[in-house]
Amino acid sequence: xxxxxxxxxxxxxxxxxxxxxxxxxxxxxxxxxxxxxxxxxxxxxxxxxxxxxxxxxxxxxxxxxxxxxxxxxxxxxxxxxxxxxxxxxxxxxxxxxxxxxxxxxxxxxxxxxxxxxxxxxxxxxxxxxxxxxxxxxxxxxxxxxxxxxxxxxxxxxxxxxxxxxxxxxxxxxxxxxxxxxxxxxxxxxxxxxxxxxxxxxxxxx
Ligand SMILES: Cc1cc2nc3c(=O)[nH]c(=O)nc-3n(C[C@H](O)[C@H](O)[C@H](O)COP(=O)(O)O)c2cc1C
Numbered sequence: 001x002x003x004x005x006x007x008x009x010x011x012x013x014x015x016x017x018x019x020x021x022x023x024x025x026x027x028x029x030x031x032x033x034x035x036x037x038x039x040x041x042x043x044x045x046x047x048x049x050x051x052x053x054x055x056x057x058x059x060x061x062x063x064x065x066x067x068x069x070x071x072x073x074x075x076x077x078x079x080x081x082x083x084x085x086x087x088x089x090x091x092x093x094x095x096x097x098x099x100x101x102x103x104x105x106x107x108x109x110x111x112x113x114x115x116x117x118x119x120x121x122x123x124x125x126x127x128x129x130x131x132x133x134x135x136x137x138x139x140x141x142x143x144x145x146x147x148x149x150x151x152x153x154x155x156x157x158x159x160x161x162x163x164x165x166x167x168x169x170x171x172x173x174x175x176x177x178x179x180x181x182x183x184x185x186x187x188x189x190x191x192x193x194x195x196x197x198x199x200x201x202x203x204x205x
Contacts, residue, residue: 034141039193041146042108044185048079049112049145057184058114060139064131072125073132073179076115076170084113087166091153094160106152110183113153117172118179129179136182146187153181 054077062071078084088107092100107113116133118125137147157166157178170178 030142031138034138036193038137038141038147039191040148041110041183041185041187041189041191042148043187043189044109044111044146044183045188046111047186049184049186051079053143053145054079054112054184056143057136057139057145061132061136064128064135066128066131067122067124070119070122070125070128072119072122072128074117074172074176075132076117076172077112078115079112081111083169084111087113087157087169090162090166090169091156091160094162094166095156096161098156103156106150106156107181108148108150108183110148110185112184114182114184115153115170115178116180116182117170117176120175120177126179133180133182136184140184144186145184148183150181150183154178 058075058077061075062073066072078087084107088104091106092098092103095103114133114136116129118129122128133149137149140147157163160166167178172178
């Protein structure tokens, strides 16, 4: 009798593990929840994000899919307010034709700024950097950290007359250039989702 019960348990477990997995309801899926809840945050509490939390977010970032696993990015995490202010001041000084408040404000007050550079010799490196940034923002969301993807600091830094001075601070390797920024911090706002156009997606029969 014992054998029969044991065999039944083994068969049941085996069948369960072979059964096709049924899709989870969106509401029960942590990844879907994080994707749907993430919004760009432009107001942050003046509270630092711990280095352990940041390291987990970065680890999720570098585990993104990337072309040929070349990892064609270099990432600089700036959580020191003095360094951040120094970079903002240099950006304003290097873009004299622009309003300095707008230039300095492009980081949206995020207490942590992640500068992501791409390998200019790899044609897919911008995609790699985008996927890295996406992973980081979703990981941050799942950990209660707000985020924003930022393109304007890239323009303000790469086009600045003193861009070499800023590059010195960021310290990328030769053949790398700034591609994307991600701001991180604890959200002081909870914006609604902006509308998305599902008609841009077509199924082909
Ligand atoms: C490549 C890229 C560049 C962006 N640059 C900026 C930026 O410079 N400033 C800004 O406030 N938001 C920036 N955003 C955020 C977008 O405005 C935002 O993702 C979009 O409006 C959708 O809103 P959501 O992120 O809340 O869903 C950028 C987003 C991406 C993906």
